[in-house]
Amino acid sequence: MGVVAKRLSRALWSAAFSSSACGSTISRALSTCIQSKNCPYNQSLFSSAWSATQRRGVKSRGSDLKPGNVIEKKGRIYQVVKAQHTTQGRGGAIIQVELRDVDSGSKSNERIRTDETVEKVFVTEKSFTYLYTDEETGNIVLMEPETYEQLDVPKHLFGECYVYLQDDMEVHVQLYDERAMSASIPKRVTCTVAESEIPMRASATPQYKKVLLDNGLTVQVPKHVVEGDRIIVNTTNHSYVSR
Numbered sequence: 001m002g003v004v005a006k007r008l009s010r011a012l013w014s015a016a017f018s019s020s021a022c023g024s025t026i027s028r029a030l031s032t033c034i035q036s037k038n039c040p041y042n043q044s045l046f047s048s049a050w051s052a053t054q055r056r057g058v059k060s061r062g063s064d065l066k067p068g069n070v071i072e073k074k075g076r077i078y079q080v081v082k083a084q085h086t087t088q089g090r091g092g093a094i095i096q097v098e099l100r101d102v103d104s105g106s107k108s109n110e111r112i113r114t115d116e117t118v119e120k121v122f123v124t125e126k127s128f129t130y131l132y133t134d135e136e137t138g139n140i141v142l143m144e145p146e147t148y149e150q151l152d153v154p155k156h157l158f159g160e161c162y163v164y165l166q167d168d169m170e171v172h173v174q175l176y177d178e179r180a181m182s183a184s185i186p187k188r189v190t191c192t193v194a195e196s197e198i199p200m201r202a203s204a205t206p207q208y209k210k211v212l213l214d215n216g217l218t219v220q221v222p223k224h225v226v227e228g229d230r231i232i233v234n235t236t237n238h239s240y241v242s243r
Contacts, residue, residue: 062095063114068174070102070121070181077102077121079181085114102181105154123174123181130169133162140183142171157183161235163215164189188232188241191215196227 065071069080078099087093093114100107112118128142128151139152140162153173155162157180164185165171174181195212208220211227219233221240232241 059117060120061114062112062116062118063093065095065097065112065118068182070123070174070176071099072119072121073099077176081107102176102179105156121176123176125172125174128171128173130165130167130171133165140165142173151180153180153183157181158185160238161185163217164191164233164235185235187235189235190230191217191233193221193225193227193229193231196225 065080065083067080081100082098084096095112098109129145131141131143138155142151171185173183192214193211194214197209207223209223210218211221212218231243234241
C-alpha cells in the first residue's frame with residue numbers, strides 16, 4: 001500500500017500543477033485534504049518531492065561509480081566501498097569495486113564494465129552530534145540536534161576515523177530508508193599530544209618525530225612539538241597540519 005500511495009501522490013501532484021482548470025481544481029482539493037486531520041493520505045507524502053522519490057533509483061554508467069555511492073543490484077542494496085578503474089587490453093575498461101551489503105554487512109569484490117548500466121539509490125545526508133560509544137554494542141550513538149532523537153551507527157561505517165570522535169563533534173551520516181549507509185567526520189580535528197619522542201640531534205634538514213595522540217594514534221610531527229601540545233590533524237591521511 002505504501003508504494004501505491006506514493007505513486008498515486010506523485011501522479012496527483014503532476015495533475016495539480018498542470019495549467020488546465022482541472023489541474024487547479026485538483027490542486028485546491030489536495031490542499032484542503034492535506035490540511036485536514038482526516039486526510040486519507042499521509043501528509044509527508046505530499047510535503048516533499050524527496051520523500052516520494054527517495055526509494056527510487058537512477059540509471060547510471062559504471063564509470064560514474066565512486067566510493068560512498070549506494071546501488072541496487074539483483075534486488076539487494078550495496079554501498080560502494082572502493083572503486084578502481086583498470087584496463088584489460090581488448091576487453092575494454094572496467095572498474096574493480098568493493099561492495100558492502102547493507103543488510104548483512106558482508107563485502108564482495110566485483111568487476112563492472114565502464115559502459116554497464118547500474119542503478120544508483122538516492123540517499124539523504126544529515127548532520128548529527130556525537131554523544132558516546134556504546135561499549136556493549138560497539139555502536140556510535142549520535143543525536144539529531146533539532147529533534148534530539150538518537151541514532152545508533154555501527155562503528156565500522158566511520159572506518160579508521162572513529163578514533164577521532166569527540167564530545168559534541170558534528171558528523172555527517174548518509175541514510176537510506178532510515179538506515180545509516182556511511183558516516184564521516186570533519187577533515188581536520190584538534191588532538192592533544194599524549195607522549196612525544198626526544199628529537200634526534202640537530203641538522204640542517206627539517207626533522208620529524210613520532211608522537212602518540214590522546215586517541216591512541218601515532219603521527220609524524222615537527223621536532224618542536226612536545227607533550228601536551230594541541231595539534232591539528234588531517235583525518236583523511238592522519239597527517240600533521242599545524243599546532
